[in-house]
Amino acid sequence: MSFYKGEEIFLGKQLLGELYSCDHDALNDPQKMKEIMEAAAITANTTIVQSVFHHFSPHGVSGVVVIQESHFAVHTWPEHNFVSVDFYTCGDTAFPEKAMEYLVHVLAPNSYELKEVNRGDLKKIDQFAKKEI
Template sequence: MQGLHLIADLYHCDCDPAVLLDRNVLETRCVNFCKEAGLTPLGAYFYQFTHDDGEKAGVTGTVVLAESHVAIHTWPETNAVTLDVYVCNFSRDNSDRARAVYQHLIDLLQPGEMIEKDVMRGELPTSV
């Protein structure tokens, strides 16, 4: 179960507004970035939020990978995004693939400010 989990809170995203507002745009980009990085999408579920007047609002979505997942949530009202890219390294080291997907998404979203965390999951605690 050992793997890399890349986590980011993105603020002041200066991307095309459709990336934050349109489920189809965001889903297509996320799935394609995973494929281009050499990961294996098994399915995707993205949900389009709408305002009371029917106008598009934020998007929440997940790409389920054979290697684990990508999850993304947008807040177009504040140009903010939360992002998780997690891959397991059971049969091969997928860390570089995870970093490639993550970087493609950062480049797409163009945040002005970020809080990032890299977590190695599944490491056994060292005995004292």
């Protein structure tokens, strides 16, 4: 599946989020972060395949929610009250922006940034494929 942006066709969309000054106990709790990220995935209209989360010593959590449409990843730095997220979706049925809205609501950062990157430009993929034949 793909999605259109103007006249261009892309295979996927990647949203990169930076959440600053999150004052939340979940940042050091892998089970809580798993619950939050899975809820974000459901909010984004995605299908969860599997989730893996790891707690670092003395603090921090990294995790990934593998979704049928690609993946959602998170990394926390509780000592800095900072969260970094990566929402990668393929097709046009998932809404990663809604996942980010959910995280902002739950983790209540003082500030956040969001960057969108379109992935898999089909025109370029086709051009390179023709060169290799």
